[in-house]
Amino acid sequence: MPLYGPLMGETTGIHGHNADLIDAYLARPLGDGPYPGVLLLHHMPGWDEWSIEATRYFAHHGYIAICPNLHHRAGPGTADEMAAATRERGGVPDEQCMGDAAGAVAYLRAMPSNNGKVGVIGFCSGGRQAYLAACELHGVDAAVDCWGGRVYVPEEERQGRGQPLDLTPKMHVPLLGIFGNDDTNPSPEHVDRIEAALKDAGKPYEFHRYDGAGHGFFATGRPGYRPVQATDGWKKVFSWFETYLQPART
Amino acid sequence: MCTWILHRADIRGSGKGQAGWFPIQQANVAFDHPADAPLDHAVLIDFVNEAMGPSARVAVELSATSARALVEAIQSALEDGDKQHVANHEDVVTLSVHSTYLN
Numbered sequence: 001m002p003l004y005g006p007l008m009g010e011t012t013g014i015h016g017h018n019a020d021l022i023d024a025y026l027a028r029p030l031g032d033g034p035y036p037g038v039l040l041l042h043h044m045p046g047w048d049e050w051s052i053e054a055t056r057y058f059a060h061h062g063y064i065a066i067c068p069n070l071h072h073r074a075g076p077g078t079a080d081e082m083a084a085a086t087r088e089r090g091g092v093p094d095e096q097c098m099g100d101a102a103g104a105v106a107y108l109r110a111m112p113s114n115n116g117k118v119g120v121i122g123f124c125s126g127g128r129q130a131y132l133a134a135c136e137l138h139g140v141d142a143a144v145d146c147w148g149g150r151v152y153v154p155e156e157e158r159q160g161r162g163q164p165l166d167l168t169p170k171m172h173v174p175l176l177g178i179f180g181n182d183d184t185n186p187s188p189e190h191v192d193r194i195e196a197a198l199k200d201a202g203k204p205y206e207f208h209r210y211d212g213a214g215h216g217f218f219a220t221g222r223p224g225y226r227p228v229q230a231t232d233g234w235k236k237v238f239s240w241f242e243t244y245l246q247p248a249r250t
Numbered sequence: 251m252c253t254w255i256l257h258r259a260d261i262r263g264s265g266k267g268q269a270g271w272f273p274i275q276q277a278n279v280a281f282d283h284p285a286d287a288p289l290d291h292a293v294l295i296d297f298v299n300e301a302m303g304p305s306a307r308v309a310v311e312l313s314a315t316s317a318r319a320l321v322e323a324i325q326s327a328l329e330d331g332d333k334q335h336v337a338n339h340e341d342v343v344t345l346s347v348h349s350t351y352l353n
Contacts, residue, residue: 091254
């Protein structure tokens, strides 16, 4: 696909968890394809403009990309209103998120221009959800966790509940991890623990840890944006999906 | 932070939102990523009326230092009220009206 080709971007509806109809932003190249799909799980501030831009960025690079509004049920409202209302309700349950993600994957796979491959990427809380998806969600072929916090949860904070890290033996797709070494959630020590679990379970993964970057360093317009590290990080993301989602070149 | 940790306070008063004044019933306070303030983390305070929907909301995002300054300012204002013996007469009057009509 030629870069800078024509794109289509629109809000559509998908059937998520419990067959609930929720909003999703869909961006895709206008050609016939075949194109790989990408499911983008937005960060905790919500289904906001940056998340929509990132979705279009994938389309710009030749992917059919979809970003479901994981806070839809707290709406209608603006992204920050729905994020605040979701927090008031106690957050997004993992089961609900995986249901919404499954709906989005099914939507991508049903598109005639999909090449039969779908990757998942998540940022911040979405990074944690991408880790869960890599372990539990059928229909995905590769995953990217961008600084997902609370994949590893210190024992004293678990309150008897599990942690995504416990699911690592079930991980069924290769995982790319992008982290900032100045982040506190996940801290470098947390990332060490995740990496150790992946090694112990013999899972294919690749981690990139950036000095001089903290949490959310891809987010343009935010004080944590680090253009040099972010530019390299995006290259790592596209290289990962190129490897696992594109058909082998003959 | 990336957590859903929230501290709630049941409150009574009014807030001015997009559609004007509305009764607020709850303040939600968290320390997490802001939507707008140029900070990595901020104290997020939402004055809301859940029954009126997510748009019934007055939101502020403050740096930790600012939030502490705000707490001090509120305490000082309450002390002023105490000196004038009015701070304990604070509860908002709830409108209760029973109307009948002859058609």
